[in-house]
Amino acid sequence: ERARLGKLRRLPAETTDGQQVELHANLEIPAELPLIAQAGAQGIGLLRTEFLFMNREDLPDEDAQVEAYRLIVEAMGQDPVTIRVLDWGGEKDMEALAQGVPVPTGPNPALGLRGIRLLLKKPELLEEQFAAILRVAHLGNVRILLPMVTVPREVAAAREIYERVARRLRRRGETLPEKLPPLGAMIETPGAALAADAIALEADFFAIGTNDLAMYTLAVDRAEIDVAHLYDPLHPAVLRLMQFAVEAALRLRMPVSVCGEMAGNAKLVPLLLGLGLRSLSMNASSIPRVKQAVRSLDIDDCARFARRVMEQSDPAVIAELVERFGQKEG
Numbered sequence: 001e002r003a004r005l006g007k008l009r010r011l012p013a014e015t016t017d018g019q020q021v022e023l024h025a026n027l028e029i030p031a032e033l034p035l036i037a038q039a040g041a042q043g044i045g046l047l048r049t050e051f052l053f054m055n056r057e058d059l060p061d062e063d064a065q066v067e068a069y070r071l072i073v074e075a076m077g078q079d080p081v082t083i084r085v086l087d088w089g090g091e092k093d094m095e096a097l098a099q100g101v102p103v104p105t106g107p108n109p110a111l112g113l114r115g116i117r118l119l120l121k122k123p124e125l126l127e128e129q130f131a132a133i134l135r136v137a138h139l140g141n142v143r144i145l146l147p148m149v150t151v152p153r154e155v156a157a158a159r160e161i162y163e164r165v166a167r168r169l170r171r172r173g174e175t176l177p178e179k180l181p182p183l184g185a186m187i188e189t190p191g192a193a194l195a196a197d198a199i200a201l202e203a204d205f206f207a208i209g210t211n212d213l214a215m216y217t218l219a220v221d222r223a224e225i226d227v228a229h230l231y232d233p234l235h236p237a238v239l240r241l242m243q244f245a246v247e248a249a250l251r252l253r254m255p256v257s258v259c260g261e262m263a264g265n266a267k268l269v270p271l272l273l274g275l276g277l278r279s280l281s282m283n284a285s286s287i288p289r290v291k292q293a294v295r296s297l298d299i300d301d302c303a304r305f306a307r308r309v310m311e312q313s314d315p316a317v318i319a320e321l322v323e324r325f326g327q328k329e330g
């Protein structure tokens, strides 16, 4: 098994008809870095930077952030590293930020001040994080991702701050890449998915976050046991939103990936490729099985399969189609 996985690591993530698929890893803590190389990831599709802010009483300063990002960017060489700025709020532990940062205390934190909303309300935080990321950008292939975007204006506002920080660093004599790293938007709410064509005009790339997208679309919190059975990313509503966002990106030839849990499920690879996706980011441990799935598939078959799935109205029927397609592929 080890030998087989070792061999698989060196093989390309390519369909039987020669289409390349990017398989990237999601990273939550730097300690997971060795797993990424072992799994044969071609980059980091989602670096969740919350780890820097957790389990501490003060905020990490710019230099401390630089050190953390440098370690990761250098380890990845020229492979892309997609750094998501702080996604605080919602269900995430908010204790550490209580010091001097507005923490959502409203009736429903998931619908409150989280992600990019909090960062735009507290721009010093965003400025510092942008600065730290920009200072390591010349060491590798960095991209920056904004969480919980719901209106195009949020991307534009973040970009203004981003460019201002870059100008300040340049004046200070810092080494910055000639071309600033791309600034992308997470598509993880129904609003963002349905406005994806408008958000695409402001963003350089999309990362579809199916965890939050499914939660907000179906109005189901996975932590609520009584309704957990309704949490289903194969619900046609979730799939249609994904399809809409993917098509908006592809029309503009803009990079789009999926970085929610869905991307790490090998059985869902035919559907995701069939919807037009060519970039998936997942827990490193899922990469070998997903790669194996990619290498067994033909894109035309996937496209036909996705069309069938998108005609269905019942999530259970979709799940059954997915199972059956998987068995046929063996």
Ligand code: PEP
Residues within 6 Å of the ligand: 046, 048, 087, 188, 208, 209, 210, 211, 212, 213, 259, 260, 261
């Ligand atoms: C998502 O919502 O799907 C996602 C990738 O972000 P997170 O799981 O960190 O909220």
Ligand code: MG
Residues within 6 Å of the ligand: 188, 209, 211, 212
């Ligand atoms: Mg999310």
